Amino acid sequence: MLLEIEDVSLLYGRIQALHGISLTVDEGEIVALIGANGAGKSTTMRAISGIRPIATGSIKFAGEDISKLRADLRVRRGLCQAPEGRGIFPGMTVLENLDMGAYTRRDKAGIAQDLARVLDLFPRLAERRKQAGGTLSGGEQQMLAVGRALMSRPKLLLLDEPSMGLAPMLIQQIFTIITEINQQGTTILLVEQNAQQALARAHRAYVLETGRIVKSGTGADLLHDPSVKEAYLGVA
Amino acid sequence: MTTTVNPPTPEQQEGIGVRLRHGREAVANRWHHAPRWVRWVLLAAVIVFFYALPNKEFYQYLGPIPTPGANFTQVLFTVSIYVLLAVGLNIVVGFAGLLDLGYFGFFAVGAYTVAVLTSPSSNIKTLWPWLLVVPIAIALTMVSGVMLGTPTLRLRGDYLALVTLGFAEMIRIAAVSSDFLKGQRGFNQIPHPPGKYADGKPFFGVLDARPYYWLVLTLIILVVIGVRNLTHSRVGRAWISIREDEDAAQLMGVPTFKFKLWAFASGAAIAGLAGALFAGKQNFVNSQNFELLNSIIILAAVIFGGSGNIVGAIVGGGLVAYMIERFRGIELFGVELYEYRFLFFGLVLVVMMIFRPQGLIPNRRRAAEFKDRRKEVIVGE
Numbered sequence A: 001m002l003l004e005i006e007d008v009s010l011l012y013g014r015i016q017a018l019h020g021i022s023l024t025v026d027e028g029e030i031v032a033l034i035g036a037n038g039a040g041k042s043t044t045m046r047a048i049s050g051i052r053p054i055a056t057g058s059i060k061f062a063g064e065d066i067s068k069l070r071a072d073l074r075v076r077r078g079l080c081q082a083p084e085g086r087g088i089f090p091g092m093t094v095l096e097n098l099d100m101g102a103y104t105r106r107d108k109a110g111i112a113q114d115l116a117r118v119l120d121l122f123p124r125l126a127e128r129r130k131q132a133g134g135t136l137s138g139g140e141q142q143m144l145a146v147g148r149a150l151m152s153r154p155k156l157l158l159l160d161e162p163s164m165g166l167a168p169m170l171i172q173q174i175f176t177i178i179t180e181i182n183q184q185g186t187t188i189l190l191v192e193q194n195a196q197q198a199l200a201r202a203h204r205a206y207v208l209e210t211g212r213i214v215k216s217g218t219g220a221d222l223l224h225d226p227s228v229k230e231a232y233l234g235v236a
Numbered sequence B: 001m002t003t004t005v006n007p008p009t010p011e012q013q014e015g016i017g018v019r020l021r022h023g024r025e026a027v028a029n030r031w032h033h034a035p036r037w038v039r040w041v042l043l044a045a046v047i048v049f050f051y052a053l054p055n056k057e058f059y060q061y062l063g064p065i066p067t068p069g070a071n072f073t074q075v076l077f078t079v080s081i082y083v084l085l086a087v088g089l090n091i092v093v094g095f096a097g098l099l100d101l102g103y104f105g106f107f108a109v110g111a112y113t114v115a116v117l118t119s120p121s122s123n124i125k126t127l128w129p130w131l132l133v134v135p136i137a138i139a140l141t142m143v144s145g146v147m148l149g150t151p152t153l154r155l156r157g158d159y160l161a162l163v164t165l166g167f168a169e170m171i172r173i174a175a176v177s178s179d180f181l182k183g184q185r186g187f188n189q190i191p192h193p194p195g196k197y198a199d200g201k202p203f204f205g206v207l208d209a210r211p212y213y214w215l216v217l218t219l220i221i222l223v224v225i226g227v228r229n230l231t232h233s234r235v236g237r238a239w240i241s242i243r244e245d246e247d248a249a250q251l252m253g254v255p256t257f258k259f260k261l262w263a264f265a266s267g268a269a270i271a272g273l274a275g276a277l278f279a280g281k282q283n284f285v286n287s288q289n290f291e292l293l294n295s296i297i298i299l300a301a302v303i304f305g306g307s308g309n310i311v312g313a314i315v316g317g318g319l320v321a322y323m324i325e326r327f328r329g330i331e332l333f334g335v336e337l338y339e340y341r342f343l344f345f346g347l348v349l350v351v352m353m354i355f356r357p358q359g360l361i362p363n364r365r366r367a368a369e370f371k372d373r374r375k376e377v378i379v380g381e
């Protein structure tokens, strides 16, 4: 297992946002985490990347217990997250943002290679390379966040709602790219409210409800599960 | 959700704002597109101008610039100290985005370190020479910065602002009431910096403020070169990323705590240096030198000039300190304007925050960050 989360709880002050979550991600997989607004999806991501400390449980990455490891060191171990929403650096240009993605790396040749790859995956970013991140459209910012995370050449890429607020055509496009990134060899943990697309693309998926995992299975299984259909796919 | 505070829309901002902006942008453009040698020559001219400025033979031709109510060279020294402080605070506030409300506290630590270790009025009577104590003062301010920063910089939000405010006030109260720091009576006969003319007269004397001003000016130039190099390095990139989005910086592998502490401590060190210079010039240090208002003035100066931009900080610190002194000795309807200096100062700041929140000479990134925040406020995220 590349990522193993066991019985993780997390508190925001006195509010408990996660109640003993367990999930695993195997090398090469796309795993989706779906759930309604406020279910705790972003919180799970924060726990994994280490920007919020967990209260109980353990997080193992590539066999190592990283539960107490500092966030920046987790990036060096090969974990990188594209944060939710406006998580790019607004005052930096597109290229500077991408460069920040490679902050932990020193191999110039490898970085140049990955930059070429990212600009190839996202031609829109290539066109706007000198533009400030904050002046990009919502969709372009999402792409930038994903591209920036790729620049760290992660073993596991964490994506928090990459399709949020995008037009249907762009959603299609970004999911195609996610599949492509995965086929190029990056393992992906994907958080989505857009359950339809996420389940269709994911090998396996978990359903999160008020801080608890209530269901798990292959993407296809959950896509056809009646209760999931009712709650998350808008089918009565 | 929309928040109650609505920033002015771009339309409201048209008018004077736009005209001013176009003027400044034209200047900035011309500067950036000028050939390298032109820029060097201009920069050299500016530097020569400021070295020449405290000479009466020169400034008497500068019309209204010399201050009527105070000795102009003394004023220039004060202004130069404020510029040095603004450059230092700009690292903390402008680059790393940390709100430090008690920056003057570090200035006090620097000045008092020099006072305690050099003055004959000190309890410990070490009577060390000024030059020896300067590095000690800088080191001590850095240590106090690290001690203050270590517990607070891990926390998010406004803790730092509160703690720094408390720190400066603590130093002030200690200065007022502790016997060791001598309160109002203060420390006298603090030695001057070393150096003699060929005829044996000391270079740094009592009456002439010019040598001190030149010394501070030289140090400002050195500090600016150092800060510039730092901001163009990995350290600078880390600071900017923290300021723009601390969580995202962490997600990209930036050890945010370490870099915040670095910014905070380097800023403190510069304030310590300024304090040591001040003590060496004044000859006398007492508790009245360290009012809370000074911290606020420097912070306002940095924001006024354009936080995140070194030139902005220099201009802000210089203008604010100069304007305050310029009001001295000017009477209007029988009241001295100097009495109302902070009222004007407040008014200017309010107007600035409405029409030009990014400061007089903003940093390109900062401007984009402000636009971005404005969007966020309007969207009400």
Ligand SMILES: Nc1ncnc2c1ncn2[C@@H]1O[C@H](COP(=O)(O)OP(=O)(O)O)[C@@H](O)[C@H]1O
Residues within 6 Å of the ligand: A012, A015, A017, A035, A036, A037, A038, A039, A040, A041, A042, A043, A044
């Ligand atoms: N910084 C925070 N402080 C307090 N509560 C929070 C914070 N962030 C999220 N929460 C709460 O934790 C729960 C889960 O939030 P989140 O993980 O953002 O949900 P999701 O990403 O699934 O929409 C929600 O009830 C939310 O209100």
Ligand SMILES: [Mg+2]
Residues within 6 Å of the ligand: A041, A042, A043, A084, A161
């Ligand atoms: Mg979320």
